[in-house]
Amino acid sequence: MSLLREIRFTLNGVERRLSVPITMTALAMLRDVLNMTGTKYGCGEGECGACTILVDGQTVNSCIMFAVDCDGREVKTIEGVAADEQWRPLREALVEHGGVQCGFCTPGMVVQASHVLSKNPHADHHAIKRGLEGNLCRCTGYKKIIDAVAAVAGEQEVVP
Amino acid sequence: MTVTTIPKQSLIGQRITKRDAPEKTIGQTRYIQDMTLPGQLHAKILRSSRLHAKIISIDTAKAAALPGVHCVITAADVPEQRPIGVKKDQLPLKTDRVRSYRDEIAAVAADSPEIAAAALRLIEVVYEDLPPLTDPKLSKLPDAPRLHDAPDNVALTFAYKHGDVAEGEAESDFVIEDEFSLHFVTHCCMGVSGVIAEFEPSGNLTLYSNTQVPFLHKRDFAELLNIDPGRIRIIQPPIGGGFGSKLDIYPFEPICIYLARRTGRPVKLVFSREEEFIASPTRQPLTVTLRSGVKKDGALTFRTVRTLLDNGAYTSWGATTPFVMMQTFSSLYRVAHCDYYTEAVYTNNPYSGSFRGYGNLQATFAVEQHMDRLAELLGMDGLEFRLKNAQDRGEVTLQGLHFKSCGLKECLSVAAERSDYRQKRERHQAQQAAPGTIKRGVGMASMLHVGGGAKIYPSDGCGSILKLDDFAHVTLMTGASEIGQGSETVLAQLVCEELGIPLDAVTVINNDTDITPWDVGVHASRTTFVAGNSAIGAARKARDKILAAAAKVTNLHADQLDLRAGYIVRAEDGEALMPLAKMLRSLHFSDMAELVITSHYYEPPSKHQDKDYKGDVSAAYAWATHVVEIELDTATGIVRLDKVTAAHDVGRVINQLGIEGQIEGGIVMGQGYAITEHLMFEDGLCLNPNFRDYKLVTAPEIPEMDITFIETMDGEGPQGAKGVGEAPAICMAAAVANAIENATGVRLTSLPFTPERVYRALTEARR
Numbered sequence: 004m005s006l007l008r009e010i011r012f013t014l015n016g017v018e019r020r021l022s023v024p025i026t027m028t029a030l031a032m033l034r035d036v037l038n039m040t041g042t043k044y045g046c047g048e049g050e051c052g053a054c055t056i057l058v059d060g061q062t063v064n065s066c067i068m069f070a071v072d073c074d075g076r077e078v079k080t081i082e083g084v085a086a087d088e089q090w091r092p093l094r095e096a097l098v099e100h101g102g103v104q105c106g107f108c109t110p111g112m113v114v115q116a117s118h119v120l121s122k123n124p125h126a127d128h129h130a131i132k133r134g135l136e137g138n139l140c141r142c143t144g145y146k147k148i149i150d151a152v153a154a155v156a157g158e159q160e161v162v163p
Numbered sequence: 164m165t166v167t168t169i170p171k172q173s174l175i176g177q178r179i180t181k182r183d184a185p186e187k188t189i190g191q192t193r194y195i196q197d198m199t200l201p202g203q204l205h206a207k208i209l210r211s212s213r214l215h216a217k218i219i220s221i222d223t224a225k226a227a228a229l230p231g232v233h234c235v236i237t238a239a240d241v242p243e244q245r246p247i248g249v250k251k252d253q254l255p256l257k258t259d260r261v262r263s264y265r266d267e268i269a270a271v272a273a274d275s276p277e278i279a280a281a282a283l284r285l286i287e288v289v290y291e292d293l294p295p296l297t298d299p300k301l302s303k304l305p306d307a308p309r310l311h312d313a314p315d316n317v318a319l320t321f322a323y324k325h326g327d328v329a330e331g332e333a334e335s336d337f338v339i340e341d342e343f344s345l346h347f348v349t350h351c352c353m354g355v356s357g358v359i360a361e362f363e364p365s366g367n368l369t370l371y372s373n374t375q376v377p378f379l380h381k382r383d384f385a386e387l388l389n390i391d392p393g394r395i396r397i398i399q400p401p402i403g404g405g406f407g408s409k410l411d412i413y414p415f416e417p418i419c420i421y422l423a424r425r426t427g428r429p430v431k432l433v434f435s436r437e438e439e440f441i442a443s444p445t446r447q448p449l450t451v452t453l454r455s456g457v458k459k460d461g462a463l464t465f466r467t468v469r470t471l472l473d474n475g476a477y478t479s480w481g482a483t484t485p486f487v488m489m490q491t492f493s494s495l496y497r498v499a500h501c502d503y504y505t506e507a508v509y510t511n512n513p514y515s516g517s518f519r520g521y522g523n524l525q526a527t528f529a530v531e532q533h534m535d536r537l538a539e540l541l542g543m544d545g546l547e548f549r550l551k552n553a554q555d556r557g558e559v560t561l562q563g564l565h566f567k568s569c570g571l572k573e574c575l576s577v578a579a580e581r582s583d584y585r586q587k588r589e590r591h592q593a594q595q596a597a598p599g600t601i602k603r604g605v606g607m608a609s610m611l612h613v614g615g616g617a618k619i620y621p622s623d624g625c626g627s628i629l630k631l632d633d634f635a636h637v638t639l640m641t642g643a644s645e646i647g648q649g650s651e652t653v654l655a656q657l658v659c660e661e662l663g664i665p666l667d668a669v670t671v672i673n674n675d676t677d678i679t680p681w682d683v684g685v686h687a688s689r690t691t692f693v694a695g696n697s698a699i700g701a702a703r704k705a706r707d708k709i710l711a712a713a714a715k716v717t718n719l720h721a722d723q724l725d726l727r728a729g730y731i732v733r734a735e736d737g738e739a740l741m742p743l744a745k746m747l748r749s750l751h752f753s754d755m756a757e758l759v760i761t762s763h764y765y766e767p768p769s770k771h772q773d774k775d776y777k778g779d780v781s782a783a784y785a786w787a788t789h790v791v792e793i794e795l796d797t798a799t800g801i802v803r804l805d806k807v808t809a810a811h812d813v814g815r816v817i818n819q820l821g822i823e824g825q826i827e828g829g830i831v832m833g834q835g836y837a838i839t840e841h842l843m844f845e846d847g848l849c850l851n852p853n854f855r856d857y858k859l860v861t862a863p864e865i866p867e868m869d870i871t872f873i874e875t876m877d878g879e880g881p882q883g884a885k886g887v888g889e890a891p892a893i894c895m896a897a898a899v900a901n902a903i904e905n906a907t908g909v910r911l912t913s914l915p916f917t918p919e920r921v922y923r924a925l926t927e928a929r930r
Contacts, residue, residue: 040197041190043403045353046436050854053353085189094188098180101820104828105647106187107353107403113188132863139854141353141404142647143824144831145862 010074015083023070029063030054032070033080041081041110045139052138055111056080062118064137081110090117093155100151104142112138116152126156168737169727174656175882178820179666182652183401183645195357195371195400196433203359204233206422206432207279208415209269209286210442211261214297214847215310215511216290218259223269225285231278234426235286237269241421245387247412250318250478252311255414255421261290262310262476263511264847265442267414272422272430297847299473299508310476310509318474321485323503323776325493325561331465331500335456337540343451343529344913347842348835349440350518351859354403356443357433358416360423367394368420373402375409375646376684377676379620383412388420399674405646406832407517408444410686411479415442440852444516445842447481448473449505451529453492457537461551465500468492468529472507474514481515482507484522486619487612489776491526494560495611496534496552501561511847517686519829520893523612524836531608531897532912535904545588545607545901546579554611556875563770563777566784568875568885570812574788575609577871582790582808588905595908600798603805604906607790608897614814614885615782615877616767617687624766625694626680627701631709631759633751635664635729635744639701640672642682643694648888649821650690654698656818657881661702662709663726664743680762688886691817692783693767695881700763708759713746768879783877783885786812789830791866791898795906800922802903804834804866807895811870814877814885822887826870829891835860837896841915858917 005024012019014037023032030047033039033056042065045053049064056065057079084090093116096102103109112135119126119134126134131152132145140148186192223235238244238256246254257266269286273279296302302316310316332338359371368390374380377397385392402409419432434442449472456464468489474482485505493501538548554560556569579585587605594602616623628640639658645651655669672678682694710721713731717724717740725734731741750757767782792806807830816822839858843850851857876883896914903921904910909928911921 034197038199040193043194043353044196044355046854048436048853048855051353051436081190085191094185097188098184101178101181101824103181103184103187104649104824105353105402105404106183106192107194107647109187110190113190129863132865135862137861139351139353139859139861141351141406141832141859142828144827144829144868145860145865146827146868147824149862149865 008071010071012073012075013077015079015086025069025071027070029056029065029068029070029073033065039080039082043107043110045107052115053108053111055114055138057114057118062115081114084114084117092158093117093120093152096151096154097148100147100154102143102148102151108138108140112140112148119152120156124156128153131156167739169730169732169739170737171725171727174660176816176819179652179656179818180820181649182655192401194354194403195359195373196354198359198371198400200359200361200429203429203431204272204274204426205276205279206270206272206419206430207276207283208267208418209283211264211266211268213261213290213292214264214295215293216261217293218257218261218268219289219291221269222287226271226282229278229282229285231274232271232282233428234272234422235269235282236421236425243389247387247414247417248478249480249483253414253477255417263513264849265513267418270418270422272426295846296510297512299471299510302508302510313509316509317506318478318509319482319507321489321505323489323493324501326465326500328465328467328500328502332456334458335464336459337537338454338456339533339536339540340452340454341533341912343453345449345525345528346914347445347448347513347844348840349443349445349842350404350406350408352404352406352408355434355436355439356415357431358419359429359431360420361429362423362427366390367396369396369398371398371400372416373409374399375405375644375686377644378642378681379684380412381676387417397676399644402646405685406519407521407686410517410684437852440842440857441849444479444481445513446518447484447515447522447525449525451525453529453533455533455537457541459541461541461543461548463496463498463552466492466498468503470505472505473512474507474509475512476509477514479514480517486776488522488526490562490564491523491530491611493562494554494564495530495609497554512844519832520889523610523893524833524896527608527610527894528897528900528914531894532900532910535901544585546575546584549575549609563779564784565779567879568783568814568877569786570873570875571609571786573873574786574810574812577810577873578788578790578808579607581869581871582792584790587792591905595906600796602795602797602906603793604795604902604904605790605792606898606901606905607788608894608901609786609788610890610893612785612890612893613687613781614692614785614887615879616689616693616769617781618769618771620683622766623683623689623693623769624764625682625697626762626764627697628680628762629658629701629705629760631705631747633744633748635747636668637662637664638670638672639698640679641694641698642680643673643690644685645673646685648825649818650694652821653691653818654694657695657698658702661699661706664729668729688785688888688890691884692880692886693765695884697763697765699881700765701761704761704763705759708761709743709746712750713741716741782879783814785885785887785890787890787894789894789898791895791902793899793902793906795903797907797925800918800920800925802838802899802916802921804838806867806869808869809871809891810873811887811890812873812875813887814880815874815883816872817882817884822872823870825887826891827868830868830895831860831865833892833895834866836892837899837914838916841917
């Protein structure tokens with residue numbers, strides 16, 4: 004078996020310490036070791052965005068990040084975003100606007116959309132489309148996802 | 164006592180949010196990939212490293228000796244194997260010969276997926292290469308090797324005819340003929356394929372499966388495993404996309420079951436994305452030779468169609484898509500003479516399955532390009548020409564399709580008007596030769612598809628069981644599966660409409676063959692229509708029962724009563740007489756104790772077609788017209804989709820939000836088929852089994868979408884609705900081709916319209 008290494012990091016606000024094989028991906032650690040299955044495997048090659056997580060405030064495809072690289076960092080997954088009241092309007096908008104069908108891309112979309120809105124609270128349609136470009140969806144044709152995010156962006160209070 | 168009155172309110176046509184959406188937005192939904200059973204082993208499959216070869220030997224000793232490996236099987240270890248597929252022309256594990264790169268040779272069950280993968284690498288296979296066959300035209304040559312026991316390597320043929328095409332041709336003023344070629348694409352469900360098999364000590368099998376046809380598979384698996392179908396339970400966890408890909412049994416499923424049987428442990432088998440590209444079904448590729456004629460007055464005279472399907476190495480549903488194609492050739496427009504013949508020919512390529520639209524994208528691609536070409540020869544406007552040949556309500560086509568509702572003419576007119584089709588077409592055509600490389604084009608295409616089920620199997624029906632509890636909470640047990648399309652929500656809506664209860668008073672159970680009644684499966688855009696009518700039937704029986712009991716208590720006639728907002732009310736003024744829950748309790752806890760549980764089986768009034776493929780195969784037919792607007796750069800070949808104006812005859816909108824989602828998703832899937840997606844093979848080897856090289860449409864590339872619903876209120880449809888799931892994908896590629904012609908004057912008959920291919924085609928055309 005492969006070499007193990009001990010890592011410490013913050014996962015959704017909670018300090019974690021665990022031993023992981025150096026070859027393991029962050030996605031496999033989340034899903035198979037920590038049993039947090041909200042983050043999805045879609046392609047394993049960083050091309051579909053279903054496994055999107057936040058690492059130190061940046062979105063990352065967790066399928067092409069080594070678990071050991073989580074060491075010392077702040078990791079937030081869909082479970083963390085779901086527990087965050089700040090993103091309730093985003094989640095509700097996705098439901099209200101019909102942005103969810105089979106739902107397999109949805110956790111990654113939510114994490115990515117939360118990131119887009121964090122960086123650009125008043126993102127327009129163009130910025131939203133660009134922001135979601137790395138997240139594939141085969142069901143919806145994206146329109147309702149974009150509309151949902153735009154509705155939230157439109158409603159966010161302007162901070163002077 | 165104050166009198167409360169409750170007005171009648173309808174849920175039909177409202178924007179109803181999807182019932183399972185909230186849990187999906189927080190990552191709580193557990194797909195098959197997310198499931199782990201106690202004691203579960205992980206399986207992997209070894210596939211062929213040769214395209215076409217004899218298997219001389221397989222040595223699994225080293226793999227079996229690897230720590231953590233519980234079981235290694237090859238065909239020799241499972242003598243009980245039986246053939247699978249539409250023609251039963253393959254064994255799950257191949258015995259002495261491989262016929263494609265996806266062929267299954269051995270399988271491993273181990274403690275982890277990593278150990279299983281390591282074990283695969285220790286399996287030694289000795290092959291002896293055989294000559295490859297990757298072109299169906301060459302497969303048919305007399306000296307070509309036989310891939311199966313099939314003369315000329317022909318797996319299936321379909322022949323359909325009405326009228327006499329020679330007569331049609333004789334009376335034609337213009338005759339044209341073209342060859343169209345359609346490429347490989349694949350479903351790309353975001354959730355990859357997977358299955359978990361678990362045997363109880365009794366020998367009963369539970370299968371956690373992504374199948375779209377659980378009841379058909381229950382029977383198929385029983386036959387395959389030689390056990391009583393009653394001992395098989397299929398549970399469908401939420402599915403990460405279907406689109407038709409899960410209509411057949413594929414080798415990985417029985418292989419997983421064999422491993423579970425041998426190890427006595429639950430075994431989970433999940434594909435990687437690469438494996439999904441290589442070993443899951445494709446859309447049927449083919450060439451279409453279409454010959455069409457018209458009279459000077461614009462009346463279509465005949466169509467002669469010859470299609471050649473690349474069957475691939477084995478036969479799955481793709482080879483049967485001519486069944487749908489012929490409907491488009493015979494009946495999308497009125498045509499007096501039609502002769503269709505097709506052959507599906509074995510090659511060493513991948514084999515195709517069913518995929519949203521089922522052959523209709525391909526047929527429509529050919530027919531709708533010919534509609535434009537013929538109009539041009541006649542000097543007629545494309546819209547006018549289509550309207551002249553369009554079907555009307557009440558018509559029975561020469562194939563026997565009976566259009567009891569038909570909104571094609573409205574679809575054509577509305578889509579043309581809303582997009583300003585005529586003016587734009589003239590303007591862009593005039594600009595073809597203008598300087599500059601950026602060209603604009605507008606193109607139109609229409610489609611006809613089954614919208615009331617399709618009677619392919621002995622029954623096209625669906626069963627429903629409805630249970631009302633003491634608190635007026637309703638459980639609908641339906642045979643219909645939810646694959647993301649929103650059937651669960653629509654069925655709940657239809658039940659609430661009958662019983663006058665709020666949406667949150669309904670639970671839908673739809674994923675367990677031990678609980679739910681029979682249904683033929685999610686295919687042919689049938690669920691809203693067939694399962695919807697079934698659910699309404701069960702709800703009406705419950706309503707009758709409740710109102711009959713309420714009539715006794717209130718001294719009114721049952722038809723003077725209504726159910727609204729959880730109350731029994733007087734119909735004429737809505738006065739609330741009694742809570743529904745109280746009425747149910749009084750039935751339950753009485754001397755004549757009775758539960759309100761009803762069931763209904765709905766069989767659509769369609770017919771099996773005869774041996775000549777004639778007959779009214781669906782209870783209703785859906786229609787649509789799409790007008791697409793493109794921008795094309797002749798310097799790069801890049802085609803950009805600017806706008807799609809779509810008009811769909813959907814019978815009636817039940818859930819506005821859901822139906823918009825279906826249409827938008829279908830438009831973008833059709834856009835991918837036309838412009839970006841191409842599963843490429845060289846000598847049978849897939850060149851691009853990943854999302855970097857297989858290009859799905861992404862968010863910035865979607866067109867503006869203007870969607871109009873034409874409500875023709877189908878008499879047989881649930882609340883007037885017709886099926887719509889497949890329709891929006893169907894006419895996109897044809898409309899894009901027509902738009903490219905409008906922009907450049909060049910007609911492209913070979914898909915896809917990727918930049919390099921468009922650039923080459925334009926360059927060649929200019930020479």
